[in-house]
Amino acid sequence: MQTASPQIRQDARPVIRQLDESAINRIAAGEVVERPASAVKELVENSIDAGATRIDVTIADGGKTLIRVVDDGCGIAGPDLPLALSRHATSKIDGSDLLNIHSFGFRGEALPSLGAVGRLTITSRAGDEGASVHVAGGRMGDVRPAACARGTQVDLADLFYATPARLKFLRTDRAETQAVVDVIRRLAMAEPFVTFILRDATGGDTRTLFRADGETGDMFDALGGRLRAVLGRDFAENALPLDAERDGFHMTGFTALPTYSKGAAVAQYLNVNGRPVRDKMLLGALRAAYMDVMSRDRHPVACLFIDCDPTLVDVNVHPAKSEVRFRDPACVRGLIVSGIRHALAEAGHRSSSTVGHAALGAMAAAPAPTDAPRIYQMDRPSLGPRFTAASMTFQSGFAEQPSARIEPEPEAGAAPEPQHLPLGAARAQLHENYILSQTEAGLVIVDAHAAHERLVYERLKAQMADSGVAAQALLIPEIVDLTPTESALLLESADDLSRLGLVIEPFGGSAIAVRETPAILGTVDARRLVLDVLDTLQDGGDTAPLQARIDAILSRVACHGSVRTGRRMSGPEMNALLREMEATPLSGQCNHGRPTSITLSMADIDRLFGRT
Numbered sequence: 001m002q003t004a005s006p007q008i009r010q011d012a013r014p015v016i017r018q019l020d021e022s023a024i025n026r027i028a029a030g031e032v033v034e035r036p037a038s039a040v041k042e043l044v045e046n047s048i049d050a051g052a053t054r055i056d057v058t059i060a061d062g063g064k065t066l067i068r069v070v071d072d073g074c075g076i077a078g079p080d081l082p083l084a085l086s087r088h089a090t091s092k093i094d095g096s097d098l099l100n101i102h103s104f105g106f107r108g109e110a111l112p113s114l115g116a117v118g119r120l121t122i123t124s125r126a127g128d129e130g131a132s133v134h135v136a137g138g139r140m141g142d143v144r145p146a147a148c149a150r151g152t153q154v155d156l157a158d159l160f161y162a163t164p165a166r167l168k169f170l171r172t173d174r175a176e177t178q179a180v181v182d183v184i185r186r187l188a189m190a191e192p193f194v195t196f197i198l199r200d201a202t203g204g205d206t207r208t209l210f211r212a213d214g215e216t217g218d219m220f221d222a223l224g225g226r227l228r229a230v231l232g233r234d235f236a237e238n239a240l241p242l243d244a245e246r247d248g249f250h251m252t253g254f255t256a257l258p259t260y261s262k263g264a265a266v267a268q269y270l271n272v273n274g275r276p277v278r279d280k281m282l283l284g285a286l287r288a289a290y291m292d293v294m295s296r297d298r299h300p301v302a303c304l305f306i307d308c309d310p311t312l313v314d315v316n317v318h319p320a321k322s323e324v325r326f327r328d329p330a331c332v333r334g335l336i337v338s339g340i341r342h343a344l345a346e347a348g349h350r351s352s353s354t355v356g357h358a359a360l361g362a363m364a365a366a367p368a369p370t371d372a373p374r375i376y377q378m379d380r381p382s383l384g385p386r387f388t389a390a391s392m393t394f395q396s397g398f399a400e401q402p403s404a405r406i407e408p409e410p411e412a413g414a415a416p417e418p419q420h421l422p423l424g425a426a427r428a429q430l431h432e433n434y435i436l437s438q439t440e441a442g443l444v445i446v447d448a449h450a451a452h453e454r455l456v457y458e459r460l461k462a463q464m465a466d467s468g469v470a471a472q473a474l475l476i477p478e479i480v481d482l483t484p485t486e487s488a489l490l491l492e493s494a495d496d497l498s499r500l501g502l503v504i505e506p507f508g509g510s511a512i513a514v515r516e517t518p519a520i521l522g523t524v525d526a527r528r529l530v531l532d533v534l535d536t537l538q539d540g541g542d543t544a545p546l547q548a549r550i551d552a553i554l555s556r557v558a559c560h561g562s563v564r565t566g567r568r569m570s571g572p573e574m575n576a577l578l579r580e581m582e583a584t585p586l587s588g589q590c591n592h593g594r595p596t597s598i599t600l601s602m603a604d605i606d607r608l609f610g611r612t
Helices: 020-032 034-047 078-084 110-117 173-190 219-231 235-236 281-289 329-347 353-365 447-467 484-492 495-498 526-538 544-561 571-583 602-608
Strands: 054-060 066-071 121-124 131-138 142-148 151-157 195-200 207-212 239-247 250-255 268-272 276-278 302-307 394-395 399-406 427-431 435-440 441-446 471-480 503-506 512-518 597-601
Touching: 020 110, 020 239, 020 571, 034 054, 034 066, 034 110, 034 151, 034 399, 054 471, 110 131, 121 276, 142 471, 151 268, 173 207, 173 268, 173 276, 173 512, 219 235, 219 239, 219 302, 235 239, 235 353, 250 329, 276 399, 281 302, 353 447, 353 597, 394 544, 427 484, 427 503, 427 571, 435 571, 441 571, 441 602, 447 512, 447 544, 447 571, 471 526, 484 495, 484 503, 484 512, 484 526, 495 503, 512 526, 597 602
Parallel strands: 054 195, 268 302
Antiparallel strands: 054 066, 066 151, 121 131, 121 151, 131 142, 195 207, 239 250, 250 302, 268 276, 394 399, 399 427, 427 435, 435 441, 441 597, 471 512, 503 512
């Protein structure tokens, strides 16, 4: 039985009517202003476009009851204030070219949208006289003279009071405040020469939540200083500079060492032509760049800036302007992946300083055992004849168990040990796995198995890059039925897939035939492999899934072919491993993303023993 739609009246024809300006602005506000942080973003971006060098932001109750933005920009002339509050009125474009955009804002929707859902007051001075106008629920008052400094002050009170249903969807004041802080942090990183101050005036007590003073110098130095102020000293110490270019796209910024990572993707800052964005393709490229140097449950930390001709990227994808579309996404993805991998390779054996700090913290915080009586040095049994220059054993219970091997001192006239090199000279092997190496500045502890695993893996990858991926022919080709679009997309990448050992060819209609698969994968579900590659190609990616599977096999082979835990190594072997680590890219972490070495300075060691 069919029932009439409840949206259609049966007794009369639906009437088409023009919505009034107030309703239109409230609808538009739902797209532009999702929460207080969205309002802060729009207002601060307006200040930046106005050429401000100092921007003060004050919020109360997470921005629900008050958002105030004060800047020292060019200001708005009094007669222009009503026009500025009209929909699609802007000074940033003339409407003739929607691709050649050089400003944050350009749609002319933010101010009228905010005035439609809250109580908005704009006070500004562009010349000798200031003016003010008030808008509440879309109703604009008269423009009045006002005494103010050059620039603009925007006060937004009672956000969403005109659309109370939206208030129910806001989160707690704490969560909304944190969202505002995140917006300011991202904009502060994008504009290092501008001073940003964020204050919270909840309850009448004003406290500073964030402050970043404008930097000086060239752009790269200013960006480094701003990132140190925003992301902290640890990031600055463990970040690698980026500067790469490809086909009209230029990438700069900083990316962290793999061993300096996060448990969630909360510290990935992407900017396109100075605009902070959250783009799925860019985030995927960042993840791919760390593919074989980081565990899957860890996330890289980076601040990337992609600059290009504005006509090569479309920023008019979403009203919030947080998404972009590139004319050549594959080129941008390749630039990010290759640029970051090159920087990581140049870092070589370097591991993040936070690894050593964590080790020191663990040692300092380790509780003393309470289930055994304390033994003082004078009460310990003498090692006696059991101690030699070649080995050391400690008595434990009734059995002697090897714990550490000490390498003999070099004979007189022998070549000096390489303590001046980054990883120093091997002094001992602890528990047949950890190499203790002495440097001029302190001590390095190396996980021999993890380090050798990375070295073998890099050798295997280099061999495969030189000779290609061997392919194995299928006795019976696998026929995969696809749509015409899928088939065309896959065949476009046939040459790239062939170099990875996957050989495909058309098989009538839209089907393809899989003739050969990578030999290193052994017996493989060819159809599933093809569909996995196709999924990534459709998502704007490349042949990464196949390469990732091959790299995973190489990693497994390297793991089985590396130095096993429990194997005793001679002094020359340990030193040879250290020297190879220094010469091998990415040797600061194993194939699974764990650090291969921990560096402790003499100052850190002295601090453990109270010598400072």
